Amino acid sequence: MSASTPRVLILGGGFAGAGAAQKLNGAPAEVVLVDRHDYHTFQPLLYQLATGLLETSAVGHSLRDLLEAHGDATIHKASVRDIDLGRRTVSFDGLESISYDYLVLGLGAEVNFFGTEGAAEHAFPMYTLPHAVRLKDHLIERWEAADRDPNLVSDGALNVVVVGGGPTGVETAGAIAELYRGDFVKDYRRADDGDARVTLVEAGPELFPMFKPKLRDYAAKALEKRGVEVRAGTAVASVSPTRVTLKSGDELKAHTLVWGAGLQANELVRSLGIELQRGNRAGVAADLTLPDHPEVYVVGDVAAITDAKTEQVLPQLGSVALQSGEHAGETIARRLAGKEPKPFRYHDKGTMATIGRGAAVVQMLGGKTMTGVKAQLAWGAVHLALLPTNEDRAKAVVDWAGGAMTHQRVGRISVENE
Numbered sequence: 001m002s003a004s005t006p007r008v009l010i011l012g013g014g015f016a017g018a019g020a021a022q023k024l025n026g027a028p029a030e031v032v033l034v035d036r037h038d039y040h041t042f043q044p045l046l047y048q049l050a051t052g053l054l055e056t057s058a059v060g061h062s063l064r065d066l067l068e069a070h071g072d073a074t075i076h077k078a079s080v081r082d083i084d085l086g087r088r089t090v091s092f093d094g095l096e097s098i099s100y101d102y103l104v105l106g107l108g109a110e111v112n113f114f115g116t117e118g119a120a121e122h123a124f125p126m127y128t129l130p131h132a133v134r135l136k137d138h139l140i141e142r143w144e145a146a147d148r149d150p151n152l153v154s155d156g157a158l159n160v161v162v163v164g165g166g167p168t169g170v171e172t173a174g175a176i177a178e179l180y181r182g183d184f185v186k187d188y189r190r191a192d193d194g195d196a197r198v199t200l201v202e203a204g205p206e207l208f209p210m211f212k213p214k215l216r217d218y219a220a221k222a223l224e225k226r227g228v229e230v231r232a233g234t235a236v237a238s239v240s241p242t243r244v245t246l247k248s249g250d251e252l253k254a255h256t257l258v259w260g261a262g263l264q265a266n267e268l269v270r271s272l273g274i275e276l277q278r279g280n281r282a283g284v285a286a287d288l289t290l291p292d293h294p295e296v297y298v299v300g301d302v303a304a305i306t307d308a309k310t311e312q313v314l315p316q317l318g319s320v321a322l323q324s325g326e327h328a329g330e331t332i333a334r335r336l337a338g339k340e341p342k343p344f345r346y347h348d349k350g351t352m353a354t355i356g357r358g359a360a361v362v363q364m365l366g367g368k369t370m371t372g373v374k375a376q377l378a379w380g381a382v383h384l385a386l387l388p389t390n391e392d393r394a395k396a397v398v399d400w401a402g403g404a405m406t407h408q409r410v411g412r413i414s415v416e417n418e
C-alpha cells in the first residue's frame with residue numbers, strides 16, 4: 001500500500017462490520033478491521049449455545065477465517081478506547097492509534113439493566129458468547145448441585161426467571177424449558193421432583209408486542225405447553241443470587257435470572273459528542289453517514305436508521321445490521337471509484353421468532369403470518385442465510401437436524417477452568 005492509499009477503518013466485526021469488510025473486497029483502499037474479539041458472534045443462536053443445542057464454534061466464527069477471501073484486510077484484536085471524529089483517529093487498548101479516511105462504526109449494542117438492583121452482579125445477560133457459555137455452565141452446575149443434595153430444589157436451585165417478553169426472552173425461556181424437561185430430568189434423576197420452574201416476566205401487558213395478537217396468543221400457548229409460566233404486567237425490582245423480587249412485591253425463589261429485557265447502543269457513541277436517539281443510538285442520514293461527517297458510516301445496532309419506505313426507525317436485527325454494513329462497504333467502494341453514493345434501502349424479510357421445537361411465529365411485511373413447523377422452517381432459512389460461511393450453515397443444519405431427530409442436546413457439557 002502506498003502512503004496515499006486511503007484507509008478504511010472498520011470498528012466491530014459483527015454482522016455490520018463484517019458485511020462492510022466483505023463488500024470492500026478489491027476496492028483501492030487499505031482496509032483495517034478491529035474487534036475486541038478475534039471472532040464474529042452469531043447472536044441469534046446464542047440461546048441454542050446456552051441450552052446445549054449448538055457448540056461454541058457454530059456461534060462464534062474466526063474473523064480471520066471469515067474475511068480470508070478479502071486478502072487486503074488487516075484484522076486486529078483490540079478494544080476501542082476513544083474515537084476522535086475531528087482528528088479522524090481512533091485509540092485502542094493495546095494497539096497504536098489508527099487514523100482513517102473513512103470510518104465504519106459497527107460496535108453493536110450492549111445490555112441495559114435499567115438500574116435494576118443486583119442485576120449487574122447476579123443476572124445472566126444473553127448478548128455475547130461468554131454470556132451464553134456462562135449461563136449454560138451455571139444451569140448445569142445448579143442441576144449437579146441439586147442431584148447431590150435434592151433439598152436445594154425447594155430453595156429454587158433449579159428455578160429460572162427470564163426477564164423480557166421479546167424474541168430473546170421468549171426463545172430463551174422456551175429453550176430452557178425444553179432442555180429441562182427433555183434432558184435434565186433424565187440426566188439428573190435424584191434432582192428432579194417435577195418442581196423446576198421456568199418463569200417469564202414481562203413488564204408490558206403482553207409478550208411479543210411487535211407481533212399481531214393471534215401470534216402473541218400462539219406464543220403464550222406454546223410456552224404454557226412447555227411448562228413456562230408467564231407473568232406479564234410486572235417488572236423485576238431486584239435480584240440476589242437466590243431470589244428475584246418483582247415490583248408487585250412477590251418474591252420468587254430462583255437461583256438463575258436471565259436478562260433478555262433491554263439493549264442500548266455501545267457506550268462509545270456517547271463520547272462522540274453527537275445528539276443520540278432512543279436507546280443511545282446515533283441518528284444517520286439516508287446514506288448512513290453521520291451528519292457533518294460524510295466520511296463516517298454508522299451501521300447496525302449502534303445506528304438509528306430511518307426506513308425510507310415506512311419512515312420508522314428500523315429495529316435492531318441481524319438483517320438490518322448486515323444490509324446496512326454491506327451498504328456502507330459498497331458505498332465507500334463506489335466513492336473511491338469516483339461514483340455517486342446511493343441512499344440505503346432496507347429489504348424486509350419479515351419478523352420472526354422461535355419458541356421451541358416445531359413452534360415459531362413469522363410476520364411478513366404485507367401482514368401475512370405463519371406459525372408452527374412452517375414458521376420454524378422459514379426462521380431456519382432466514383437465519384441460515386445470515387450465517388457467515390457455507391461451513392457454518394452445514395454445521396448448523398447437522399446440529400439442528402440431529403437435535404430434531406434425537407431430541408438430544410449434545411452440547412450440554414461444561415468446560416470449566418481447572
Ligand SMILES: Cc1cc2nc3c(=O)[nH]c(=O)nc-3n(C[C@H](O)[C@H](O)[C@H](O)COP(=O)(O)OP(=O)(O)OC[C@H]3O[C@@H](n4cnc5c(N)ncnc54)[C@H](O)[C@@H]3O)c2cc1C
Binds near residue numbers: 011035168322
Ligand atoms: C440473544 C439475541 C438474539 C437475537 N436474535 C435475533 C434473531 O433471531 N434475528 C435477528 O435478525 N436478529 C437477532 N438479534 C439481533 C442481532 O443479533 C443484532 O441486531 C446484530 O448482531 C447487530 O449486529 P452489529 O454488527 O450491529 O453488532 P454486533 O453483532 O453486536 O457486533 C458488534 C461487534 O463490535 C465488537 N465490539 C463492541 N465493543 C467493542 C469495543 N469497545 N472495541 C472493539 N470491538 C468492540 C463486538 O465484539 C462485536 O463483535 C438477536 C440479538 C441477541 C442479543
